[in-house]
Amino acid sequence: MRIAFLDPGAAYRELKPEIDTAIARVLDSGWYILGPEVDAFEAEWATYCGADHAVGVANGLDALTLALRALGVGAGDEVIVPSNTYIATWLAVSAVGATPVPVEPDPDTHNIDPARIGAAITPRTRVLLVVHLYGQPADLDPILALARAHDLAVVEDAAQAHGAAYKGRRIGAHGDIVCWSFYPGKNLGAMGDGGAITTNRADLADKVRMLRNYGSHKKYVNEIQGVNSRLDPIQAAVLRVKLAHLDTWTARRRNMAQAYKAGLAGQDLTLPHVPEWADPVWHLFVVRSTRRDALQAQMTTAGIGTLIHYPIPPHMQTAYAHLNFDPQDFPIAQKLADEVLSLPIGPHLTGSDMGRVIMAGSA
Numbered sequence: 001m002r003i004a005f006l007d008p009g010a011a012y013r014e015l016k017p018e019i020d021t022a023i024a025r026v027l028d029s030g031w032y033i034l035g036p037e038v039d040a041f042e043a044e045w046a047t048y049c050g051a052d053h054a055v056g057v058a059n060g061l062d063a064l065t066l067a068l069r070a071l072g073v074g075a076g077d078e079v080i081v082p083s084n085t086y087i088a089t090w091l092a093v094s095a096v097g098a099t100p101v102p103v104e105p106d107p108d109t110h111n112i113d114p115a116r117i118g119a120a121i122t123p124r125t126r127v128l129l130v131v132h133l134y135g136q137p138a139d140l141d142p143i144l145a146l147a148r149a150h151d152l153a154v155v156e157d158a159a160q161a162h163g164a165a166y167k168g169r170r171i172g173a174h175g176d177i178v179c180w181s182f183y184p185g186k187n188l189g190a191m192g193d194g195g196a197i198t199t200n201r202a203d204l205a206d207k208v209r210m211l212r213n214y215g216s217h218k219k220y221v222n223e224i225q226g227v228n229s230r231l232d233p234i235q236a237a238v239l240r241v242k243l244a245h246l247d248t249w250t251a252r253r254r255n256m257a258q259a260y261k262a263g264l265a266g267q268d269l270t271l272p273h274v275p276e277w278a279d280p281v282w283h284l285f286v287v288r289s290t291r292r293d294a295l296q297a298q299m300t301t302a303g304i305g306t307l308i309h310y311p312i313p314p315h316m317q318t319a320y321a322h323l324n325f326d327p328q329d330f331p332i333a334q335k336l337a338d339e340v341l342s343l344p345i346g347p348h349l350t351g352s353d354m355g356r357v358i359m360a361g362s363a
Contacts, residue, residue: 002303003356005305005307006344011189012191015245019191023234025037026237031233032234034230037237037240041054042055042056044240046198049172050170051172051178051200052173052200052205053201054196055197056196058193058229058232059193059194059195060179060181060182060195061092061195062195063196065095066212067197067204068093068095068096068127070177070204070211072126076097078099078101078124078126079127079155080102082102082103082112082129082131082133082333083105083314083332084104084105084313084330084336086159086309086310087310087317088157090314099124102314103116104333105133105333106139107335109138109273110133114138115142117143118146126153128147128153128155130154130156130175132158132164134160134284135164135253136164136272136278137164138166140154140166144174154174155178156174156175157179158171159179159183159186160181160283162186162188162283173199173200176199177197178199180197180198182194187249187253188246189242191238192235194231194232196231212227213226249347253345256282256285257280259354259358267361269288269289269361270289271287282345285344287342287361288341292308295361296308296341302359310340313337343357343361344357
């Protein structure tokens, strides 16, 4: 029997009565844009993240784009981004007319290397955009110190880090604004697209609230040029149900990660490295192998789904050909793209499933 890399429907099957009730509540209410369901989720998500404010938007890319707009980033500005990330991080920078400036990752954690950021800062730099990749927090303290020293804002892309903690404090308000995706495959996933920002800055929360709703606080009164990017109340209702189970699912992921580490120790693989100050939520379990393609084929033959996060670094995507990067301008990101492989680690994976994955990875 095949083991899927991801089964988004498993969460629905586990929580079907609760989710069906929540959706019916919204349908019965007649309130289908923003409203009390979205307000309630925003309050609950802010509390969970330890933030003063949360604002729901249509998706994770919009969360990043609106965060940058709220900070006033635009044409002529530069935003420092990881060279090793999903392209959405870069696309948000481009969407506001700014230029992404890549910085290489720490080869051990795959997150942006704080020691390399300083050399990339120029007079045009406005924001340090940090990604908490695979569900593991980046090393925030030195990044925040750099930002303070250069009068820069810090935006966090936490699309994979729901519930992750840095030095004992949950991700949610370390930087100026934190951006979330609730894509169905995320640790906290909707049944469609969804996103949010969290922040301790009331001014940024207020700006994003206006931007997501045509630049308006009051119907037909438009204070700024905004967009239509509102979290759907049905998705908010689903997220409220799932949020109550998120910590349980995270505990399952953590147990799986430990089982994988123990079972795959001693193999010709580089296993994930977790610094002592990080408390990851294991959105992905990413191994490295110099024979990655053969390993993936081996897994496929054994009926195990795997994915590569990510096979083409942003600097080598055709979308960014105009920046004229060479493959070896960012050799660490390129090497990771050639070696990484993500193993199944959803919270509904069974012990026997994990045993099969370990056996296939040890063959």
